[in-house]
Amino acid sequence: MQQLTTSRKLSMLISGLIIELTLGIVYAYSVLRVYLENELGLNQVESSIPYLLALFFFAFFVMISGRMMHEKSFNRWLILGITCVVSGYFLAAISNELILISLSIGLLLGSGVGILYGIPVKIVQNLFSKRKGLTVGLTIGGFGLSSVITAPLLQLSLEQTTLAQTFINFGIGSLIILSLFVSVLVYKTDARKLYEKKLDEIEPLDKKMFTIFFVVFMIGIMFGLSIIGLTSYIGIKDYNLSIEKISLWIILFSSCNGLSRPLFGYIYDRYKLKVSFLILILMTLFVSVFYLFVDVRNELLFVITMGISWGTVGGYLSVMPNLTRDLFGEFKFAKTYGTMYFSYGIAAIVGNLYTSFMIDQAIDFGMIFIPVIILNLIVAGFIFVYRYQPYQIRNLK
Numbered sequence: 001m002q003q004l005t006t007s008r009k010l011s012m013l014i015s016g017l018i019i020e021l022t023l024g025i026v027y028a029y030s031v032l033r034v035y036l037e038n039e040l041g042l043n044q045v046e047s048s049i050p051y052l053l054a055l056f057f058f059a060f061f062v063m064i065s066g067r068m069m070h071e072k073s074f075n076r077w078l079i080l081g082i083t084c085v086v087s088g089y090f091l092a093a094i095s096n097e098l099i100l101i102s103l104s105i106g107l108l109l110g111s112g113v114g115i116l117y118g119i120p121v122k123i124v125q126n127l128f129s130k131r132k133g134l135t136v137g138l139t140i141g142g143f144g145l146s147s148v149i150t151a152p153l154l155q156l157s158l159e160q161t162t163l164a165q166t167f168i169n170f171g172i173g174s175l176i177i178l179s180l181f182v183s184v185l186v187y188k189t190d191a192r193k194l195y196e197k198k199l200d201e202i203e204p205l206d207k208k209m210f211t212i213f214f215v216v217f218m219i220g221i222m223f224g225l226s227i228i229g230l231t232s233y234i235g236i237k238d239y240n241l242s243i244e245k246i247s248l249w250i251i252l253f254s255s256c257n258g259l260s261r262p263l264f265g266y267i268y269d270r271y272k273l274k275v276s277f278l279i280l281i282l283m284t285l286f287v288s289v290f291y292l293f294v295d296v297r298n299e300l301l302f303v304i305t306m307g308i309s310w311g312t313v314g315g316y317l318s319v320m321p322n323l324t325r326d327l328f329g330e331f332k333f334a335k336t337y338g339t340m341y342f343s344y345g346i347a348a349i350v351g352n353l354y355t356s357f358m359i360d361q362a363i364d365f366g367m368i369f370i371p372v373i374i375l376n377l378i379v380a381g382f383i384f385v386y387r388y389q390p391y392q393i394r395n396l397k
Helices: 006-040 044-068 074-093 098-125 132-160 163-186 207-237 243-293 299-328 333-360 365-385 391-396
Strands: none
Touching: 006 044, 006 098, 006 132, 006 163, 006 207, 006 243, 044 074, 044 098, 044 207, 044 333, 074 098, 074 163, 098 132, 098 163, 098 299, 098 333, 132 163, 132 243, 132 299, 207 243, 207 299, 207 333, 207 365, 243 299, 243 365, 299 333, 333 365
16 A cells, blocks of 8 residues: 555544444344334344344455455445445335345345445555554454444434434434545545555465365354344343343443454464464353353343353454455455455354244253354364464465
């Protein structure tokens, strides 16, 4: 990227963080879910559909935009992303059935978020030559921290207005914030530099290695995404908490999700693949074993287990771009990271349908975690024995 002053780099970093804060409202869906179930008469599987579709199209368009975006189409993709986000909110405001809500929140909002999500990551990763894991983690930390702001705002708006007016308010707010800070982020940014091929990046993509880590990320993220979508259900059903109380706790859970991103960015910078993954797997196993074997229910345990669960998603999403860059190089990053991120979309669908179906079938909640434990133990074994060399080291040989 062209030479920039320190103050300009910081303004771009802050703009990227605010953009991600605005886009991360998808993690506050747990607040909306209860109101949608009440107003539309939906069961657990039905109310999970807009959420899982939003996550699927989010991941799908991270992949598509990553593969198709280039210096000449850069600005058109930015406009398309903002348009999809705002249109999704406005369509949701007039939706009165599951299909329309799924199209508005799932297709339009999810697609817009996916288009815009990777742009700050791509730009910030090229701003700083050192501690890329930490700076990227700070940027996407905004996405995880979004619910700190959006969850209480959603709850306040839903209590004082209507569901339709809430969607309109968020649509207008998103239009203003995204238009302003996207402009600041890309101001005088030379898009050609973002897609400039380096002469030493000639090694072909290792498809086997890509497939392995695609599956690893899918398994890791699946658990946390399912828990995020079920936060309100678990709090109400198992802990007898009110939706208002849960909305307040979601502020903390969102903080865990957001803060885990720079934390695991730092851990990855310092300790790389094995330590990062093994910590995340241990976090997942702790929560899974607790819900499988412990029948004690109090609010503190709810807060601890939910906080850890939300944190695992942030951790995996922080490790993903940094590991992808290390495995496949800078030039291949945009296309490869977008495709790698699609594992998030697959995880959203499989995980949420699985947990929602098990709940609707009145299966004991703890039994849901048996496959989670088995899969994570398999992944832990693989990570423990796996040997890899970063792209730059391989390419020098």
